[in-house]
Amino acid sequence: MYPQIVPREIFDRVRSKITANKYGKLSVEVVYLLRHKLKCGYCGQPISAETGTSKTGAKKRYYKCYGRKNHNGCQKSMMRKDQLENLVVSTIIDELSKPKxxxxxxxxxxxxxxxxxKEHYMLNVLLREQRQVETSIENVMEAIERGVITNTTTKRLKDLEARQEELDRQILIERSKNAVRVSVEEIKMYYKEALALEAQMLINYIVKEIVMYDDKIEIFFHKPTRNSPDESRGCFVYKGRNENFDVQIWIV
Ligand SMILES: [Zn+2]
Structure with a gap:
């Protein structure tokens, strides 16, 4: 089930963790690794834990669309807990283990x-223009004081003031952004550290959201950099197929 490209010790650690959760010797609480991360791709509702009992009395654990559970008309099928967790965790570990x-x-x-x-550099350009506009406004005001009032000077003043207002607004936006530069080493270290975590920690650390369809899984990673959220356009990581699912990973 786990491709052999996964380093042996990581594979063993994750598997043992999942197995321990499954049979939980000391704790009666079953850990749903992907709880709070899953969203239904069809109706947008969260996907939550569901327990059923088979004819033989054995407990069966699933992930089920909360919308479907509440009869909102969603037809998203349930997925076995272990199957989904293994699929997601193995895909993440497998992909992050590849240098490529x-x-x-x-x-x-x-x-x-x-x-x-580069966009942040816009601040300097805007500040320069702001100074120019201020000087121009002063010049026009002086002309008006000297009695030079024509339709042209009035219109010029109005235009300059409108531009000044727009510049103030843009400068405010630019200033709210924080320039942060992250190195290649720091990015690689972030993922190296993530891979050293046990499965639950790995998911919490790295996964922002997982959108589930019956034939497709979209995994969204947090960004390791700290640019303001509105800057994020996302970065594509992986597209492949795993156990009847199209799997896509993005960093957003
Ligand atoms: Zn749904």
Missing amino acids: TLDQIVAGLLEEQERYI
Whole structure:
């Protein structure tokens, strides 16, 4: 089930954790690894834990669309807990263990970072124009004081004031952004550390949201960089197929 490309010790650690959760010797509470992360791709409702009992009396655990549970008309089928957790965790570990994927992530994040910083440089351009507009307004005011009042000067003043207002607004937006530069090493370290975590921690640390369809899983990772959220355009990580599911991973 786990591709052999996954480093043996990581595979063993995650498997043992999942197994321990499944049979929980000391704790009666069953851990649903993906709880609070899953969303139904059809109706947008959360996907929550569901327990059933088979004819033989054995407990069966599932993830079920909360909307369907409440009869909102959603037809999203239930998925076995272990199957979904193994699928998601193995896909994440498998992909993050590949140097090629990591390089792709690094390239995507650095590109976004450079774009961000370039846009941030806009602040200097805006401040320069703000000074120019202020000088122009002073000049027009002086002309008006000297008695030079024509339709042209009035219109010019109105235009300048409108531009000044717009610049103030844009400068405020630019100032609210924080320029942060993250290095290749820091990005790689972030994922290296993530891979060293046990499954629940890994999911909490790295996964923002998982959108489930009956034939497709979209996994959204948190961004390791700290640009303001509105800057995020996302970075594509992986597209593949795993156990009858199209799996896509994004960093958003
Ligand atoms: Zn649903």
